[in-house]
Amino acid sequence: MTLNLDVPAFDGPALCAETDPDSFFPDKGHSVAAAKKVCGGCPVKDECLQWALDRDERFGVWGGLSERERRRLHGKPTTKRARQAECGTASGYRAHKRLGEESCEACSEANRTYNREWQHRTGRRTPQAGAA
Ligand code: SF4
Ligand SMILES: [Zn+2]
Numbered sequence: 001m002t003l004n005l006d007v008p009a010f011d012g013p014a015l016c017a018e019t020d021p022d023s024f025f026p027d028k029g030h031s032v033a034a035a036k037k038v039c040g041g042c043p044v045k046d047e048c049l050q051w052a053l054d055r056d057e058r059f060g061v062w063g064g065l066s067e068r069e070r071r072r073l074h075g076k077p078t079t080k081r082a083r084q085a086e087c088g089t090a091s092g093y094r095a096h097k098r099l100g101e102e103s104c105e106a107c108s109e110a111n112r113t114y115n116r117e118w119q120h121r122t123g124r125r126t127p128q129a130g131a132a
Helices: 031-041 045-057 067-073 079-084 092-100 107-122
Strands: none
Touching: 031 045, 045 067, 045 092, 092 107
């Protein structure tokens, strides 16, 4: 599988960044239980799931849900969650995007900072399935 690397800007540490990313993209027929267990204790689970839904992410486990489970959720409104995000945070940045707005400078800066920290901390970017 080709990994198209992209950086989600979550507001907290993504637990999967510290584990084997392959378990989040199991080969066909393999269990997603291990990955889901990691998600279960992840502080950015809700945000991660929303991110995957927003992107219509096809492959892998995100936010504790498998591909099939996410398909069922897809299309549910995201506006309420987006509105809760505060400006000056990485969440705020994505909220602007979700609401179809231009990001404000405070949010853009928070998002850039987050992305830098993510890469610094993990030494790599988050595995994203699916060639762009
Ligand atoms: S919820 Fe998202 S960020 Fe957290 S471990 Fe699961 S896939 Fe990774
Ligand atoms: Zn903002």
